Amino acid sequence: MNSFSIALLIIGVTFDLFGCIGLIRLPDIYNRLQSATKCVTLGTCSILLSLFIHYGFTPVGIKALIAIPLLFFAATVGAHALSRGSYIYGIKMTDKTIRDDYKKEFKK
């Protein structure tokens, strides 16, 4: 059981690292948010799950388990608010963008 929780911990830290690399490499804010929400959320959830397996059904373990859904909602709602806010503020999308349906709706 102990080695399983350590394996989950390593997976979590690796995905957090991928998320951070994506934050630096990708071109504009919308693409950066993609890596910031997905990789970092799964990485952190994996770390919390390993904490739960290590401590079992004790106060610490249950708190780690409850933190997972809270983190999910915080990350998704945060990403939505950031992307919408930056679009309204007028931050341009990268040159590679091939289609933008939101622009028409926004001008009305």
Next chain:
Amino acid sequence: MKYITLFICMLLLWLLLTFNLHSANIIIGIVASLVVMMLFGNKFFKDWQKFYNPLRYLWGIVYLIFFIWECLKANFDVAYRVLSPKMPIKPGILKVKCTLKSDIAKTFLANSITMTPGTITVDVIDNHLFVHWIYVSSQDPNVYTKKIAGRFEKLLKKVFE
């Protein structure tokens, strides 16, 4: 009844969060839940009857398993795009039609879309979701609507509507 449902939910969350059954702890939990109930009771879901239907919870578990699988795929997809030297991205914002009606179902659909492969919900206007996609593989509305929202809508209809 709406208020009592919120009260039960809050009390369960409190008991899980503190995780002990001393009488003092339970009394504090009841007081805190009452305060929350007074403040936010009228902002709770309008159709509270759905909370007492056990079939919905079963479909919720099915949805959860499906969602975790999709989420894992999403992560490998994004990790591949980030790490590969050429960076195969082709981003764009698409307008996706959704058939769900209740607000809570739409919220869950938008959150699920944000967590699955390469898509982020930018805005929801009436019955249309605006989705930022990191790799636009087809521009045909039928194909991408099915790809982005179709797989969740069937299950979410059973859970929330």
